[in-house]
Structures are given as C-alpha cells and as structure tokens.
Amino acid sequence: MSTLLEVSGVSVSFDGFKAINNLSFQIAETELRAVIGPNGAGKTTFMDIVTGKTRPNEGRVIWGEKSISLLRMSEAQIARAGIGRKFQKPTVFEDQTVRENFLMALKKERGVLAVLLFRPSPADLARVDELADEVGLASELSRLAGELSHGQKQWLEIGMLLAQEPRLLLVDEPAAGMTPEEREHTSALLVAAAKTRAVVVVEHDMEFVRRLDCKVTVLHEGAVLAEGSLDHVTANSDVIDVYLGR
C-alpha cells in the first residue's frame, strides 16, 4: 500500500517547550490508526501541524502520490486537498439545521461565487439523507444542530467529515463524554470509514482503542515511543513506564 501522509523529522517548540520533537509518522491510503499517549505527548499539536494550524520549526510533511508539501498551504487549502479534522469538542453550527450543516460540508466548489450561486440538487439532498442515515441522524435533519444531544453532535460532525469525502480523517477523542452504546456506534462508524480512506484517531480510552482493533502509535514527549498492535505496545516496557504504569 502506498503512503498517503508522511511526516518526517518534525519539531515544534512553543516558548522553548518542545511540543513535538523530531517526530516521524506515516500512514497508508486505507488504514485505521490509533494514536495514544499521556497528556502533553503532542497528539493535538501533531494534528495541528498536519492541518496547517501550527507551522513546525523544522521537518517535512508530505501528502499524496504527488508528494506535495503541506507546510506552505493554508488550512482551507489543506482541507480541500482531502484532509478532514474532527475537534475534541463537538463543533457543529448550532444555529443551523442538521441539513444545512451537512450541505455546507458536502464536497463541492468552495469558491465565493460558486457558493453564492449554489442551490442543492436532488442528488445533493439524497446524498445528505444517505449520510444522515449512516450516522443515525435521519430523523433529525430539520432540527437545529444546537438541539442535538452531545453524542448526536459528535456523529453529525463525523457525518460532515464524511460529506467532505476526505482521503485522510483526523479524529480527536471522538468517544469523550459518550455513553457505552454511543461509543459502540462511534467505533463502528470509524472502522467503516477506514475501509475507503485513512483514519487517524487520537484517544485516551483504552477500551475504545481496543475496539478499533488497529495499529497503534504511542506518542511521548513529542516523539514516537512505540508502534504496533495494541497488545504489542502495551507489552512494551517503555510504554508501561511512561503511560500505563502511572
């Protein structure tokens, strides 16, 4: 399988604090990957770098078969290139209906004029229905996103990410604050999404990671500490020392 994203030798420091220290990371075109690590290990900063929110001090971030550098692109350009991101806190547009949220995320021309003249076609609306069905929000399309429960907002956001049709999905702590049933649904969604694209999940909850049943990368102090199956990394003595042992 060819590599979709390659991060190599990346370092970032904030006021002298090294948040990311010579980090290298690769992900293939269709792969589910869990990233775990203690607080301050650099998980969120890693996502910030890939999505263009934070610029690294050194290193390379290479994307796709054309090997484009993401470091010179804006957040919006990176998103259009095919990287979707889900934030830790559910961030949907609460003032707008679930349908409007989906329509905004749907993969379409993003230019000012194209958006101004855009009117949803029956195919677009059908696609929204399909997505809503997939994430379990089919009956909520006309409701305001702000009226949804916490779990439903998370799903809406995952659904919006799917609507963007990204090639790489970065998901930050999707299971936080969810009930056990909601967690199950969420993990099933992510596993299904990873069949056709790359998905990187940052998560604290070991049970959730186990359910994803995928390769795990352990970050510590801004660098990769161990990589492999969950059983493999949890058996690693370094990992036990810095993370699990506490």
Added chain:
Amino acid sequence: MRTPFIAKNPSVLIFLLALAAFTITVTILSEGFGIGVISTSFIKTLGKTLCLCLIAVAMDLVWGFTGILSLGHFAFFGLGGYMIGMWLMYERTRLIVTEALMQGQIPPTEVEIIDGIGSQIFGVVGSNEFPLIWSFADSLGLQLLLVLLVPGVLALVFGWLAFRSRVTGVYLSILTQAMTLALALYLFQNDSGLRGNNGLSGLQNLPGVGASQAVVSMWFFLASALALALGYMLAAWIVSGKFGSVIRGIRDNETRVRFLGYSVEAFKLAVFTLTACIAAIAGALYYPQAGIINPAEIVPIASIYLAVWVAIGGRGRLYGAVIGAGFVSLISTWFTGGQAPDIALGIYTIKWVDWWLVLLGLSFVGVTLFAPNGIGGLFDLFKKGSKT
C-alpha cells in the same frame, strides 16, 4: 420542483408589501404628488430614513450574519455622498457661473468658465484650482461609477489587509474605527480637495431641473424606497442559500469553517466589500436629500449609532435592522429636533435634546441585557403564539 425564493421566505414578501404600502401612503399624502398633508421637509426626513434603513441592512449583513463588527461603514456611506455631491455641486455651479458670465459684453471662454467655477467652489478654502480628484466631476456617469468604485476599492484594500492578517473581533472594530476617523480627519483639512469642514452644499438642487423641491424630494423618496427594496431582496437572497450558511458559520466558529475547506478571508472580504457598496448607494441617495455633506458625517460615532440601531432592531434578521434604523433614527429626530416636550421635575428640567443620548444609551444596554434579539425578536413571540 424548486420553490420560488419569495415563497420560501415569507418575511421578504411581508416586508416588501409593508414597504410598498408605506411608500404609496406617503406619496398620496405628500405635497409633491398628493394631497399635501405631509410637508416637503418631512418627506425628506422619511426619504433619508429609508437610506439609513438600507445601510442598516448592509450593517446587518456584515455584523449580524458574518460577525464582523465594523464601526466604519459610515465612511463608505459618506464617500458615496461625496462622490455624487461633487457632480451636483460642479454642475450647478457651472450653470450659475455660465449664466452670470453671459451677462457680460463678450461671451466667456471655456477657461473663464472653469476658473469661475473653481473660485466659486474652492474660494471658501482659499483656492480656485480644481484638485485632481475633481477630474471627472463634470460627468454624471463617471461620478455615479465612482459612488461604487471609491468605497468599494477602499473596502477591498482595507479588508484584504485586515482579514489576511486574521484581525478579528474587537481589534477589527478598532481598526475600522481608526479608518473612518482617519478619513474624517483628512477630509477636515482645507487642502483635502473636498472643501474641508465646509463640505459640499446645495446638493438638494438638481442642476438643470426646473421641478420644485416638493417634487424633487418625492423623486428621491421613491428612489430611496426602491433602493431599500432591491437592497433588502439582494441581502435576503444572499443569506438564504449556502452562502448564508457559510457566513453564519464564520460568525459562530470561523476555525471550523476553515477546516471545512472554505477560505474564510475571501468570504469576509466579499461581504465587507459588497456591504460597503450598498452603504455607498445609500449615502449617494441620502445626501442630496440632506442638502449638505461634511466630514462630521463620517466621524466614528455615526458608525457606532449604526451598530446601535441594528442591535436594537435585532441583528441577524434583516427586517430587524430596518425596524431598528427606522424607529431609532425617526425617534431621534423627534427628540433632538426639540419637538419632544421637556419634563419639568421641579428642581430640574429634563431637556430631551440633551437627555436623548442617555435614553438611547440606556435602551441599548437594556436591549443587550434583556432582549438580545431586539425589537425584531418580538416577531418570534408572535410566530410561536400562532403555532400553538
């Protein structure tokens, strides 16, 4: 298959009908076209109010929908007024000067006429030379183009610089305020080329038109009503579709919109520039009714009032902006015009001319605290009531 735009947005239809009913009623009662119950000066007040409603719609678009609290939109309004004022003043002065020189024994030359116009217009600031910016003042068509072009380009350049650097929130408000203040201070100078603090005057006279003020005022009143109707429909159409979703998204969480792949800066710039142009059109219709424009019109406080109107009317809903601007500016005219009866409290008399601002400030605070949806929010209560 597709429902027409108006059918999907009943509030637009209601607004247009209300505006049409108001316009027809005023026309029937006017001196110029009707039975003469409403005086010409009040027609002008109403026409000016419609222009203020139009700039309020623009403000609602940029602030209420996109979340950019611009405190500089009156700069664009004023520039629109200046651009049309230049032609009005030049052309009228040219007619007067030509007529006066024709009285002489020898017919005047072109140069004599130009010199005459120059010293008539710029004598008051100690000059008789035409500044470069008056190059097109003799052409109505070009000045009309400049009404859109000058504020539009200013907004484009200013917005590009500000949004590109990701200046947001209160910092952007301060920056827009600095822009309008800088412009006002520049125009206050005698050598600004626009007659300093004298401004441009006599704008109520349409050069070469024999019609009385009663009739001219009606023309402008009707034109203002038409501009408001068109501006309102344009704004309603813009916010009704995905563009509206995106700009409301920018207002509520611009980072998220960015990660959806939209170039937030481009959308902000588009809205900022478009609303500057709408404000300019409103200004170009306003000042011929006011008769005079001077730099005092574009000091920051004017733009702050605009934000207050929109807040009181209810931002994020277009009719709210219109109601706020119409209601507050009319009532403000009433209070500050000395028509409101003073309240004698024995030891102290409340003079509304002085106390009106206090009342306005209190109602702004009151609306912000207790009715964040403003006057327009009352319609929601009505809607909810009728549903049950």
